[in-house]
Amino acid sequence: MNPVTAYRFITANQFAVVGASTDRSKYGNRVLRWYQAHELPVIPVNHKEATVESVPAIASIEEIDDPANAAISIITPPKVTLGVLKKAKELGIQKIWLQPGAEDKAVLDYAREAGLDIIAGGPCILVQGPSLLTHRANL
Incomplete structure (x- = not known):
């Protein structure tokens, strides 16, 4: 893992979990709860559910308010991931x-x-x- 890339990621203003799940046994839910447990601003991205872990969900990364300052964790099958990456590129998500x-x-x-x-x-x-x-603590 490139340390510069990791630093940029963890110091984002907002996080989104693409593939957030209501099933607590799935990684899409576990990753969302990790952000919540560390009190990081997080939005679940789930095109079927209105809320995930009591947080209002968005259907697509296109709904992120400030995509250039957001970071996304992607937990989807590769075919879906490819489409998410194409949209992220278009939106300026780095x-x-x-x-x-x-x-x-x-x-x-x-x-x-x-x-x-x-x-x-x-x-x-x-x-x-x-x-x-620890990098977030230095902000």
Whole structure:
């Protein structure tokens, strides 16, 4: 994981969890609760549910108020992830963490070709996130 990319990610003004789930056993829910437990401003992105973990959900990253200053964690199948990355590029979202399983070769190829500086192929935010939180304390 590139430390500069990780620093930019964790110091974002707002976070969104793409693939947030109401099922507490799924990673989309666990990642959302991680942000909540650390009192980080987070929005669930779920096109079917109005709320996830008592937080109003949005249907798409297009609904993020300030996309240039937001960071997104993506927990979706690779085919869905590819579409999310294309929309993120269009919206100017630069802080992107692909949680394990959200990427495949096509996703990684697109990210490279599009010039996206993503966190991928590595640890989940549930594992790596706690060590990054010290950077937020310095804001």
